[in-house]
Amino acid sequence: MDPSQAGALAFYILSALFFNSFVIIFVVTVLLAALDFWVVKNVSGRILVGLRWWNEINDLGESVWKFESLDQESLARMNKKDSWLFWWTLYITAVAWIVLGIFSLIRFQADYCLIVGVCLTLSIANIVGFTKCRKDAKKQFQQFASQTIASRVSSTIQSAFSVV
Amino acid sequence: MSRISDTIPLQASSQSDIDEIENLINSSMQSSTSTVLPARPPSPPRIPVSPSPFIQSNLPPPPAQPQHTTLQKPPSAVPSVPLPPLPPSTGNSSGGNIAPTGFGSLPNTLTEPVWDTVKRDLSRIVSNLKLVVFPNPYREDPGKALRDWDLWGPFFFIVFLGLTLSWSASVKKSEVFAVAFALLAAGAVILTLNVLLLGGQIIFFQSLSLLGYCLFPLDIGALICMLKDNVIIKLIVVFVTLAWSSWAAYPFMSSAVNPRRKALALYPVFLMYVSVGFLIIAID
Numbered sequence: 190m191d192p193s194q195a196g197a198l199a200f201y202i203l204s205a206l207f208f209n210s211f212v213i214i215f216v217v218t219v220l221l222a223a224l225d226f227w228v229v230k231n232v233s234g235r236i237l238v239g240l241r242w243w244n245e246i247n248d249l250g251e252s253v254w255k256f257e258s259l260d261q262e263s264l265a266r267m268n269k270k271d272s273w274l275f276w277w278t279l280y281i282t283a284v285a286w287i288v289l290g291i292f293s294l295i296r297f298q299a300d301y302c303l304i305v306g307v308c309l310t311l312s313i314a315n316i317v318g319f320t321k322c323r324k325d326a327k328k329q330f331q332q333f334a335s336q337t338i339a340s341r342v343s344s345t346i347q348s349a350f351s352v353v
Numbered sequence: 354m355s356r357i358s359d360t361i362p363l364q365a366s367s368q369s370d371i372d373e374i375e376n377l378i379n380s381s382m383q384s385s386t387s388t389v390l391p392a393r394p395p396s397p398p399r400i401p402v403s404p405s406p407f408i409q410s411n412l413p414p415p416p417a418q419p420q421h422t423t424l425q426k427p428p429s430a431v432p433s434v435p436l437p438p439l440p441p442s443t444g445n446s447s448g449g450n451i452a453p454t455g456f457g458s459l460p461n462t463l464t465e466p467v468w469d470t471v472k473r474d475l476s477r478i479v480s481n482l483k484l485v486v487f488p489n490p491y492r493e494d495p496g497k498a499l500r501d502w503d504l505w506g507p508f509f510f511i512v513f514l515g516l517t518l519s520w521s522a523s524v525k526k527s528e529v530f531a532v533a534f535a536l537l538a539a540g541a542v543i544l545t546l547n548v549l550l551l552g553g554q555i556i557f558f559q560s561l562s563l564l565g566y567c568l569f570p571l572d573i574g575a576l577i578c579m580l581k582d583n584v585i586i587k588l589i590v591v592f593v594t595l596a597w598s599s600w601a602a603y604p605f606m607s608s609a610v611n612p613r614r615k616a617l618a619l620y621p622v623f624l625m626y627v628s629v630g631f632l633i634i635a636i637d
């Protein structure tokens with residue numbers, strides 16, 4: 190989570206000191222960013238906030254976004270600090286890439302804008318995916334809670350009638 | 354069920370979380386338009402469906418037992434359940450991108466060594482490649498062939514092509530790379546939009562993935578051209594690989610659109626590959 194996101198940013202910023210070749214900077218930065226995307230999506234998301242999202246194509250050929258989360262009991266057990274850290278590093282990474290993008294725009298370096306564009310796309314994809322997942326989880330839980338209450342009420346009523 | 358849940362010690366949160374997530378995966382896989390199932394559902398017959406590439410291989414499908422005897426889920430329990438044929442290929446992509454990745458039974462993917470994950474991804478890329486690029490008389494309906502789309506493969510191919518072109522160029526190496534990368538990436542996006550705007554039925558990422566995989570022959574062509582500098586050979590090689598790329602892309606693109614608009618959808622694809630071919634020839 191943190192190391193991989195920081196790694197891509199740090200490499201991009203410091204690379205000008207060590208490498209003369211744009212190609213190497215580009216390839217390594219984008220590789221690190223893609224790696225980081227994978228790590229955040231699959232590992233950090235699961236461990237820190239218990240969320241996961243992915244995309245599938247069902248038999249009808251339609252694209253379906255699937256979200257998944259832990260149930261409320263486990264979510265409550267999750268460390269608050271962990272989830273706070275997760276969300277904040279997600280946002281801060283995106284903001285950092287935007288700032289770097291503005292710098293490269295000011296310097297009229299279109300090729301660096303390309304790197305920033307790719308990395309920004311990856312961070313924004315993660316943010317959108319996890320946000321949707323969290324909203325979905327809340328909605329599902331509310332639905333489930335109301336369903337459980339409804340079923341409990343009806344079973345109570347039934348048992349009351351059966352006693353009578 | 355409730356008794357078992359009562360006995361979950363609070364400290365073992367990781368293990369029970371993993372169980373819950375695994376249950377969620379399994380049960381969500383069974384409902385068609387499922388989103389999130391927050392609670393532990395009663396264990397239905399567990400079908401180990403893999404949402405995305407990672408799910409395959411060594412993930413043991415949990416046997417139909419109460420969920421919290423998770424400690425007894427060794428990989429050896431796997432073979433008893435036949436994997437459904439739902440995902441046609443093995444392995445998963447994501448990465449890329451970007452590749453959407455999925456997990457199967459989490460304990461194993463969490464604790465498995467990185468090398469296993471990488472191997473799984475690689476096998477998915479290889480299988481996708483085989484489906485798309487190589488002649489395959491038993492290929493099913495082309496529209497369904499790239500169900501398990503992944504963006505890692507296209508990513509590697511585009512970067513490889515850019516690197517090869519940049520390597521062969523004697524001057525302006527970085528510009529060549531940047532131009533090649535931007536051209537291919539933007540071209541793939543625009544071509545997909547073109548198909549969508551023509552009223553075609555194609556999924557955005559699936560088509561991006563497909564166009565990326567069809568670059569593989571051009572990658573080979575660029576590699577050969579880098580090694581041999583003869584113009585005639587370059588022309589022949591580029592021509593052959595161009596034809597191969599277009600041939601590979603043709604069935605997917607044409608099945609996606611209305612037959613009267615086939616040419617409108619295919620022509621830009623061909624044009625893009627021709628321009629990449631020119632780049633390869635023109636680099637000295």
